[in-house]
Amino acid sequence: xxxxxxxxxxxxxxxxxxxxxxxxxxxxxxxxxxxxxxxxxxxxxxxxxxxxxxxxxxxxxxxxxxxxxxxxxxxxxxxxxxxxxxxxxxxxxxxxxxxxxxxxxxxxxxxxxxxxxxxxxxxxxxxxxxxxxxxxxxxxxxxxxxxxxxxxxxxxxxxxxxxxxxxxxxxxxxxxxxxxxxxxxxxxxxxxxxxxxxxxxxxxxxxxxxxxxxxxxxxxxx
Numbered sequence: 150x151x152x153x154x155x156x157x158x159x160x161x162x163x164x165x166x167x168x169x170x171x172x173x174x175x176x177x178x179x180x181x182x183x184x185x186x187x188x189x190x191x192x193x194x195x196x197x198x199x200x201x202x203x204x205x206x207x208x209x210x211x212x213x214x215x216x217x218x219x220x221x222x223x224x225x226x227x228x229x230x231x232x233x234x235x236x237x238x239x240x241x242x243x244x245x246x247x248x249x250x251x252x253x254x255x256x257x258x259x260x261x262x263x264x265x266x267x268x269x270x271x272x273x274x275x276x277x278x279x280x281x282x283x284x285x286x287x288x289x290x291x292x293x294x295x296x297x298x299x300x301x302x303x304x305x306x307x308x309x310x311x312x313x314x315x316x317x318x319x320x321x322x323x324x325x326x327x328x329x330x331x332x333x334x335x336x337x338x339x340x341x342x343x344x345x346x347x348x349x350x351x352x353x354x355x356x357x358x359x360x361x362x363x364x365x366x367x368x369x370x371x
Contacts, residue, residue: 151177151181151182151185151189152181152182152185154175155185155188155189155192158172158192171191171192171193171194172192172193172194173193173194173195174193174194174195174196174197174245175189175193175195175196175197176197176198176211176215176227177189177196177197177198177199178198178205178208180198180199180200180201180203181199186199195245197227197228197241197245198228200230202230202231203228203229203230204228204229204230204231204268204269204270205227205228205270206226206227206228206270206271206273206274207271210271210272210273210274211227211228213273214227214243214273214274215227215243217243219243219244221243222242222243222244222274223242223243223244223246224242224243224286224287224290224297225242225243225273225274225275225286226240226241226242226243226270226274226277226286226289227241227242227243227270227274228240228241228270229241229268229270229277231252231265231268233252233265233266236251236252236253237249237250237251237252238250238252238268238277240277240289243274248289248290248293248294250289250292250293252265254289254292254293255279255282255284257282258282261281261282261283262280262282263279263280263282263284264279264280264281264282265279266280267279267280274286275287277289287301311344311348311369312341312348312349312368312369313341313342313343313344313348314342314344315368315369315370315371316338316341316342316357316368317342318371319361319363319368319371320338320342320361322371323361323362325360325361327339327342329360330356330357330360331356331360332352332356333353333356333357337353338357
């Protein structure tokens with residue numbers, strides 16, 4: 150199929166006389182012929198899966214990640230290749246960027262020890278597995294990508310500010326369980342603390358402030 154693709158591109162380029170044009174990204178689910186690889190690398194901005202040892206996400210998961218939200222895709226892995234001789238693994242993110250990390254970051258945890266001969270990806274790119282050992286994409290990116298760390302810290306600061314986060318800190322300080330607010334379900338309190346609903350008002354806000362023994366305006370100061 151890649152041979153046919155190359156021939157079609159050659160015909161297209163010759164017609165428009167644009168030899169400098171580069172196409173988008175090419176994901177090869179099966180390894181192309183070795184003599185085609187240099188041309189594919191030249192013609193496409195990204196060539197993924199050209200190595201015989203390259204591992205992909207399961208095909209149904211791969212399609213969903215690639216067709217989904219691009220911002221979310223950059224924080225998961227769609228494939229990769231491992232080399233135990235060099236002690237490295239290169240992982241391809243959902244936006245086709247690559248990162249290479251040393252295998253030494255995958256330290257044994259309890260009874261779980263990485264078996265680098267059994268490398269695979271799963272959970273829609275959220276996990277990388279080496280046998281029974283599993284590492285999250287979050288862990289790998291946090292260890293290796295400064296931009297990812299910056300984004301995660303910014304997100305954490307946002308989650309730690311606002312009414313919900315303040316309510317949670319104050320509730321724990323006052324030793325009040327989520328189920329301790331009369332007329333308000335524990336689920337509702339949990340959603341408020343998690344920032345899943347807007348800041349409460351009216352009777353709900355009054356009930357919360359009275360139970361915690363502070364004014365409604367003071368809650369966000371905690």
